[in-house]
Amino acid sequence: MKLLVTGGAGFIGSVVARMLLDAGHEVVVLDDLRTGHREALAPDAIHVEVGLHDAARVLTPQAGFDGVLHFAALIAAGESMVAPERYWHNNTVGSLALIDAVRAAGVPRLVFSSTAAVYGNPTELPIPETAQKAPTNTYGATKLAVDMALTSEAIGHGLAAVSLRYFNVAGAYLDGDTALGERHAPETHLIPIALEVAAGRREKLQLFGDDYPTVDGTCVRDYIHVADLARAHLLALGAATAGQHRVYNLGNGNGFTNRQVVEVVREVTGHPVPVEVTPRREGDPAELVASAALARTELGWEPSKPTLHDMVTDAWAFYRTHLDRP
Numbered sequence: 001m002k003l004l005v006t007g008g009a010g011f012i013g014s015v016v017a018r019m020l021l022d023a024g025h026e027v028v029v030l031d032d033l034r035t036g037h038r039e040a041l042a043p044d045a046i047h048v049e050v051g052l053h054d055a056a057r058v059l060t061p062q063a064g065f066d067g068v069l070h071f072a073a074l075i076a077a078g079e080s081m082v083a084p085e086r087y088w089h090n091n092t093v094g095s096l097a098l099i100d101a102v103r104a105a106g107v108p109r110l111v112f113s114s115t116a117a118v119y120g121n122p123t124e125l126p127i128p129e130t131a132q133k134a135p136t137n138t139y140g141a142t143k144l145a146v147d148m149a150l151t152s153e154a155i156g157h158g159l160a161a162v163s164l165r166y167f168n169v170a171g172a173y174l175d176g177d178t179a180l181g182e183r184h185a186p187e188t189h190l191i192p193i194a195l196e197v198a199a200g201r202r203e204k205l206q207l208f209g210d211d212y213p214t215v216d217g218t219c220v221r222d223y224i225h226v227a228d229l230a231r232a233h234l235l236a237l238g239a240a241t242a243g244q245h246r247v248y249n250l251g252n253g254n255g256f257t258n259r260q261v262v263e264v265v266r267e268v269t270g271h272p273v274p275v276e277v278t279p280r281r282e283g284d285p286a287e288l289v290a291s292a293a294l295a296r297t298e299l300g301w302e303p304s305k306p307t308l309h310d311m312v313t314d315a316w317a318f319y320r321t322h323l324d325r326p
C-alpha cells in the first residue's frame with residue numbers, strides 16, 4: 001500500500017514507518033519537525049516537511065494514497081492545561097484538516113493514535129473501550145474529539161477508521177543499525193526521565209504524590225513496548241473496514257506503580273535513582289490499566305515484550321546511544 005504517516009519523525013510514528021517499510025509498503029512521512037527528529041526519519045521513506053493543517057498539499061486525489069496513519073500531535077498532558085489553545089488547534093483542528101484532505105482525496109482508510117487519557121478517572125478496571133469517556137486534561141479531550149469526528153466520518157462518508165488507544169508506551173526499537181526511541185523535549189514520561197537520572201543527567205526524579213490508594217501510594221500505569229504497539233498498527237490497517245470506526249485499547253493489562261518502575265530502572269541500569277515526592281498533579285488518575293481483550297480477539301494482537309524489564313532494558317540501550325545528542 002502507499003501510506004501517509006503523519007508524525008513519522010516522532011517516537012512511535014518512526015517505529016511504525018520502519019515496520020511498514022520492512023513489510024513492503026511505500027511510505028511518505030508528513031512531519032513539520034516541531035517536536036520530531038530528522039534523524040528518526042526512515043531513510044527509505046519520502047519526507048514532506050509540511051504541517052497537518054496543510055495535509056491537502058500532499059494528500060491529493062492524484063497521489064493515490066491507500067491509507068493514512070495519523071500520529072502527529074502535541075502530547076504533554078500538563079502543558080495542555082496551561083496552553084489549551086495550542087492543543088485544540090494542533091491536535092483537533094489539525095486532525096480535522098487531515099480528515100478533510102482524506103475525504104477530498106478519496107483515501108479509504110485511516111488509523112489514529114488515540115490515548116488512555118480519553119477515559120479520565122476510570123470507573124472500572126481494567127478499562128474496556130466501552131468505559132465512560134471523561135478526560136481530565138485538555139490533551140485527552142482533544143483526542144476524544146478526533147475519535148468522535150472519525151465515528152462521524154465513517155458513518156457519513158464511509159471511511160474505514162481505526163482508533164488505537166495507547167496506554168503508556170515504552171521501550172525502543174533496536175534492529176541492526178536502527179535505533180529508534182523516546183526523546184521528547186521537555187521529557188514528561190517516567191521511564192526516560194528515570195533513565196536521565198540514572199545516567200547522571202538529571203539530579204532527581206519527582207514522584208507526583210504518594211498518597212494514592214495503591215500498594216505503595218504512587219500511581220499505577222500500564223506500559224506497552226513500542227514494537228508491540230507498532231505491530232498493532234499493521235494489524236489495524238488490515239482490519240479497517242469501510243463505513244466502520246473501530247476502537248481498540250492497547251496495553252498489557254498489568255499495572256506497575258511509579259515506585260516499581262523506578263526500582264526496575266535501578267536494577268537494569270545499576271545506578272541509583274534519587275526520588276523526591278512532590279504533591280499530586282491535577283488530573284492524574286490513581287490507576288490506568290487497559291483491557292486489550294478486543295485487540296487480542298479481533299486483531300489477533302499478542303504482545304511479545306510484556307515485561308517492564310524488557311522495556312526498560314531496550315529504552316536504556318537506546319538512551320546510551322543518544323547520550324550526547326540534543
Ligand SMILES: NC(=O)c1ccc[n+]([C@@H]2O[C@H](COP(=O)([O-])OP(=O)(O)OC[C@H]3O[C@@H](n4cnc5c(N)ncnc54)[C@H](O)[C@@H]3O)[C@@H](O)[C@H]2O)c1
Pocket residue numbers: 006007008009010011012013030031032033034035036037050051052053070071072073074075090094113114115116165166167168169170183184
Ligand atoms: N508516547 C506515549 O506514551 C503515547 C501514549 C498515548 C498516545 N500517544 C499518541 O501517539 C502519538 C505519537 O506520540 P509520540 O510519543 O511518538 O510523540 P512525538 O512527540 O515523539 O511525535 C509526534 C510527532 O508529530 C509531529 N507533529 C506534531 N504536530 C504536528 C503538526 N501539526 N504537523 C506536522 N507534524 C506534527 C512532531 O514533529 C513529532 O515528530 C501522538 O498522537 C500521541 O498523542 C502517545
